[in-house]
Amino acid sequence: MDRRHLLGALAALRRTVAGPDYPAVRLSLRRWTRAAAVARTVGLLALVALTLITAQFLLDSRKLPVATAWLLAVLTVAPLPLLLARPLWAWRIMFLGQLFGTFNRRPTDDWPWSPTQILIIFVVLTVVAARVDRAVLAWVGLFSLVPVWIFVSPNIQVGICLLFLVLLLLGDLVGRTVSTRRALAEQAELSELEKARRAVLEERTRIARELHDVVAHHMSMLAVRAETAPYRLDAVPEPARAEFSAIADSARAALTDMRRLLGVLRSESEDARTAPQPGLAELPALVESAERAGMAVTLDSDVPTEPPAPVGLAAYRIVQEGLANAARHAAGAAVRVTLRARDGELAVRVVNGGGTPGPAGRGGGHGLTGMRERAVSLGGTFTAGPTDDGGYAVDALLPWDRKDGER
Numbered sequence: 001m002d003r004r005h006l007l008g009a010l011a012a013l014r015r016t017v018a019g020p021d022y023p024a025v026r027l028s029l030r031r032w033t034r035a036a037a038v039a040r041t042v043g044l045l046a047l048v049a050l051t052l053i054t055a056q057f058l059l060d061s062r063k064l065p066v067a068t069a070w071l072l073a074v075l076t077v078a079p080l081p082l083l084l085a086r087p088l089w090a091w092r093i094m095f096l097g098q099l100f101g102t103f104n105r106r107p108t109d110d111w112p113w114s115p116t117q118i119l120i121i122f123v124v125l126t127v128v129a130a131r132v133d134r135a136v137l138a139w140v141g142l143f144s145l146v147p148v149w150i151f152v153s154p155n156i157q158v159g160i161c162l163l164f165l166v167l168l169l170l171g172d173l174v175g176r177t178v179s180t181r182r183a184l185a186e187q188a189e190l191s192e193l194e195k196a197r198r199a200v201l202e203e204r205t206r207i208a209r210e211l212h213d214v215v216a217h218h219m220s221m222l223a224v225r226a227e228t229a230p231y232r233l234d235a236v237p238e239p240a241r242a243e244f245s246a247i248a249d250s251a252r253a254a255l256t257d258m259r260r261l262l263g264v265l266r267s268e269s270e271d272a273r274t275a276p277q278p279g280l281a282e283l284p285a286l287v288e289s290a291e292r293a294g295m296a297v298t299l300d301s302d303v304p305t306e307p308p309a310p311v312g313l314a315a316y317r318i319v320q321e322g323l324a325n326a327a328r329h330a331a332g333a334a335v336r337v338t339l340r341a342r343d344g345e346l347a348v349r350v351v352n353g354g355g356t357p358g359p360a361g362r363g364g365g366h367g368l369t370g371m372r373e374r375a376v377s378l379g380g381t382f383t384a385g386p387t388d389d390g391g392y393a394v395d396a397l398l399p400w401d402r403k404d405g406e407r
Helices: 003-018 030-061 066-077 087-100 115-131 134-151 154-232 238-265 280-292 309-329 367-377
Strands: 296-302 334-342 345-352 381-386 392-399
Touching (some): 003 134, 030 066, 087 115, 115 154, 280 334
Parallel strands (some): 296 334
């Protein structure tokens, strides 16, 4: 035995003999106040009855003086009310009863204790074994066997020792089972809390996506319109030019702050939305908004019927983000939006020619990541990259009519 184990054994010995007790078991009986009062009354009567029975046995069988008989009877029954609140103190009192409860025993008695005391010893050993640590339990078992070796008849001594060991092992097994179930219940509660926390995070992610997809688009259009207004309008006074420039700067600052917020809110996954969202029917209005901002946009749509809501929403957001990216990174370039329905799939393409990156295009965002996530979440594909003429193209293929079981 190394030093660490020796110190642990000595610490357990100190706690067994005179150390702090274990926390009390709290029984919640608020909902059964009347039943609790009845149980307390019955328990008190049972303790009094056991004390009377034990004292009468000691007076009749052991011929003890009245005071001694009553003292031993009280010592025998005293551990019972302490079992739930003070298990170690219950065992200590029981151990004293084991040592001193053998006065005037008859030589022919195999058991040196009264029947009531034997029963209480069994109960205390089992309950205490379920409440204490195993190191303390080892000392409890060792001390409890000492009176057996001293007072029990040799012909049943081995059997009583085995019985005590069985009770200790049974109590320990019950205690470990209860502790395991309690730990599992606590873990289940933590899992529920984690699920709730994750649901909140996913909701924050959905809010972040909508913030980026909706607000960023309009802020980009606002910045572009404010920057190009002095060139699109005739005879703009210098104060008005300064005002347009300040508006554009404020819009770009708002975009930067919103991207920073999105980076904080974005998580690794999110569920599909079920709230009403825009679809292909709103694309002409989106294109008109971009044209009012000074962009040259052409919409070429050949989709005979409205696709399912998730597909229409994904296509709308991809086009919206594609236009916003073109406005930020290729100011003045012509943009062409093409939608085609073919073989149960919706092909979305947003391509712009080469242009000059404007001030609104400085910094990185989450646009391409968001478009890719939308396409992949529907089982589709997404590609984006520069074109041969120096422009940029975004292509998404969104499954339209998938059979059950297909991805």
